[in-house]
Amino acid sequence: MKPFLLAASTLCCLYFTVSCTKSNAVPTRDTTIVINRDTVYLSPKHSVTGLWVGSYFLDRNVTDSFLYQFAIRPDGLIYTIGSGTNQTAGYASGPWTLNGVQFSATLTTMAGVAVENIQTITATYDSVGGRLYNGIWIDTRGNGGQTGTFSVKKVQ
Structure with a gap:
């Protein structure tokens, strides 16, 4: 039972490590980066209005x-x-x-x-x-x- 549990735990850790995606967004001069966990939001500093x-x-x-x-x-x-x-x-x-x-x-x-x-x-x-x-x-x-x-x- 212990070898099965070890194999299942290893597969779960590997799955979560590989499936986690992160944005590769490159900030431009016209944006400010706001990071919220794994998501990157690009927001303007000054609204056009x-x-x-x-x-x-x-x-x-x-x-x-x-x-x-x-x-x-x-x-x-x-x-x-x-x-x-x-x-x-x-x-x-x-x-x-x-x-x-x-x-x-x-x-x-x-x-x-x-x-x-x-x-x-x-x-x-x-x-x-x-x-x-x-x-x-x-x-x-x-x-x-x-x-x-x-x-x-x-x-x-």
Whole structure:
């Protein structure tokens, strides 16, 4: 009986040792590792939702910067304010998406603007630094098809 018990115990220990799997997840710069027993969870330090402030540039005038502010909401909407080149402010809103680290949104000017402008924006999301960088904006309707760049940092 003792040899059978020893063999069964050895087989059980071997089975549990071999069957235990661990994640080989490699952390990226945009994540924080949280370990819970044998499971590794990758979590962003800064959520993409919140208040973001920075500046934008026109491609035709890269020396002057203008205020750009985003309120990215968890319901999938973004509201923006941009200081205009004619000492005015432009307000827009629309849906946003985050695919990995690629952030994008389609913005439409809000009520009160004579010519409706539609703008697409894309940027790289850095959850560790709390920033959207390498941003590109394109006026796809209205404003004469202007283009430019932007960068914003999360403030809240």
